[in-house]
Amino acid sequence: xxxxxxxxxxxxxxxxxxxxxxxxxxxxxxxxxxxxxxxxxxxxxxxxxxxxxxxxxxxxxxxxxxxxxxxxxxxxxxxxxxxxxxxxxxxxxxxxxxxxxx
Amino acid sequence: xxxxxxxxxxxxxxxxxxxxxxxxxxxxxxxxxxxxxxxxxxxxxxxxxxxxxxxxxxxxxxxxxxxxxxxxxxxxxxxxxxxxxxxxxxxxxxxxxxxxxx
Numbered sequence: 001x002x003x004x005x006x007x008x009x010x011x012x013x014x015x016x017x018x019x020x021x022x023x024x025x026x027x028x029x030x031x032x033x034x035x036x037x038x039x040x041x042x043x044x045x046x047x048x049x050x051x052x053x054x055x056x057x058x059x060x061x062x063x064x065x066x067x068x069x070x071x072x073x074x075x076x077x078x079x080x081x082x083x084x085x086x087x088x089x090x091x092x093x094x095x096x097x098x099x100x101x102x
Numbered sequence: 103x104x105x106x107x108x109x110x111x112x113x114x115x116x117x118x119x120x121x122x123x124x125x126x127x128x129x130x131x132x133x134x135x136x137x138x139x140x141x142x143x144x145x146x147x148x149x150x151x152x153x154x155x156x157x158x159x160x161x162x163x164x165x166x167x168x169x170x171x172x173x174x175x176x177x178x179x180x181x182x183x184x185x186x187x188x189x190x191x192x193x194x195x196x197x198x199x200x201x202x203x204x
Contacts (some may be wrong), residue, residue: 002104002118004106004115004118006115010113011112011113011114011115012113013106013108013113013115013171015164016104016106016164016169027196028194028195028196028197029197030197030199031196031197031198031199031200031203032199053204055198055199055200055201055203056196056197056198056199057196057198057199058193058196058198059193059194059196060189060190060192060193060194061189061192061194062117062118062188062189062192063181063182063183063185063188063191063192064188067117067118067188069115069189073199073200073201075201075204079165080165081165083165086164086165086166086169087162087163087164087171088162089165090162090163090164090165091160091161091162092130092161092162092163093130094129094130094133094158094159094160094161095130095131095132095133095158096133096157096158096159096160097132097133097134097157097158097159097175098133098157098175099157099175099177101133101157102155102177
């Protein structure tokens with residue numbers, strides 16, 4: 001299922017990844033965030049290659065049980081591009097909405 | 103694609119939903135968060151039934167173009183259960199990790 005990864009103290013959303021049952025069990029048991037790669041069909045533990053480890057502080061399931069919120073302490077960059085988060089590079093043009101319109 | 107919805111000021115992660123191209127275009131153009139229901143195969147604009155509107159402040163695409171971060175001003179509860187967020191009810195038992203272990 002879809003896992004939203006958030007820095008536990010600043011509350012930045014760092015990235016989105018995927019977890020199967022095995023990745024979730026490993027994440028809960030070890031304190032290190034572990035994901036499932038749908039393209040490679042294998043588990044990967046964040047930071048094993050890059051050193052950019054995610055130390056797990058809290059994991060929550062959503063109301064319908066198909067998404068996870070994983071709160072971590074991110075060492076270094078979350079994104080493989082070297083950006084702090086995977087959402088830093090591409091803001092989209094948006095009409096900003098406001099309660100005043102209601 | 104997967105859309106992570108975050109309260110723009112407190113940075114709470116409110117929910118995860120899905121957007122297709124039409125839902126994204128509507129969200130960007132109107133300032134109201136609009137999603138695609140995979141079960142009902144139709145668009146839904148958050149708050150039309152519940153009143154719990156999401157006013158859109160910022161939308162960002164992730165590094166590999168398959169996830170969105172939608173920063174909103176959430177009116178009332180994000181979750182259909184009445185909870186503020188969809189992640190409030192179900193924290194999982196986790197071994198907490200720490201940099202001190204590295």
